[in-house]
Amino acid sequence: MITVLYFARLREALGQSSEQIALPGTVRDVEGLxxxxxxxxxxxxxxxxxxxxxxxxxxxxxxxxxxxxxxGDEVAFFPPVTGG
Amino acid sequence: xxxxxxxxxxxxSAEIAGxxxxxxxxxxxxxxxxxxxxxxxxxxxxxxxxxxYPGMTEKAIEEIVAQARARWKVxxxxxxxxxxxxxxxxxxxxxAVASSHRGDAFAACEFIMDYLxxxxxxxxxxxxxxxxxxxxxxxxxxLAAERWRLKG
Numbered sequence: 001m002i003t004v005l006y007f008a009r010l011r012e013a014l015g016q017s018s019e020q021i022a023l024p025g026t027v028r029d030v031e032g033l034x035x036x037x038x039x040x041x042x043x044x045x046x047x048x049x050x051x052x053x054x055x056x057x058x059x060x061x062x063x064x065x066x067x068x069x070x071x072g073d074e075v076a077f078f079p080p081v082t083g084g
Numbered sequence: 085x086x087x088x089x090x091x092x093x094x095x096x097s098a099e100i101a102g103x104x105x106x107x108x109x110x111x112x113x114x115x116x117x118x119x120x121x122x123x124x125x126x127x128x129x130x131x132x133x134x135x136x137y138p139g140m141t142e143k144a145i146e147e148i149v150a151q152a153r154a155r156w157k158v159x160x161x162x163x164x165x166x167x168x169x170x171x172x173x174x175x176x177x178x179x180a181v182a183s184s185h186r187g188d189a190f191a192a193c194e195f196i197m198d199y200l201x202x203x204x205x206x207x208x209x210x211x212x213x214x215x216x217x218x219x220x221x222x223x224x225x226x227l228a229a230e231r232w233r234l235k236g
Contacts, residue, residue, distance in 0.1 A: 008209070081203065
């Protein structure tokens with residue numbers, strides 16, 4: 001299982017802040033997970049589509065599409081940051 | 085180095101005193117305070133809510149401060165960022181850097197702030213007269229951070 005977190009606009013659009021997902025064998029990295037979530041359709045497809053400028057983190061460090069995923073990881077998806 | 089994320093306000097004078105306390109090697113302190121304005125992108129802002137990613141946000145700022153320490157002679161630094169609901173004139177963020185000389189303090193303070201704006205996970209949602217909108221990331225902030233790649 002991995003934990004997936006959603007923040008800010010994405011959290012509101014998806015209607016949830018976190019979920020546990022059993023990592024399918026075909027999903028090996030962040031890009032694979034994103035595609036897996038997009039395949040749910042509806043809001044997931046709309047909000048996580050490749051054209052959306054989302055950022056990702058794995059175990060609380062900035063990640064990229066090819067960042068590998070392992071069981072027990074904490075993955076987060078969020079919009080570009082706007083603090084300060 | 086001190087990094088704090090908090091809902092409470094902060095006292096700049098007390099924070100700088102805490103940063104300097106007992107260190108006679110400090111000859112310069114540069115600080116930046118970010119404040120909530122009542123207007124953004126042409127719209128009136130009644131209040132805003134700041135969201136963060138507990139755990140990662142602190143780590144991201146610590147990493148930014150570590151990068152600053154690798155580039156400039158920084159004796160100590162303190163970063164405080166508020167979250168939750170804030171209103172115009174409220175303080176949002178404090179970056180204070182202590183060095184032996186002002187050049188290092190000024191540069192490191194600006195670098196930390198520019199990187200915080202584009203790399204630390206915070207998100208602002210503005211309330212503008214009954215409507216709420218998530219603030220869009222600005223390209224100018226990204227350019228401000230990018231220019232540090234070009235100069236020392």
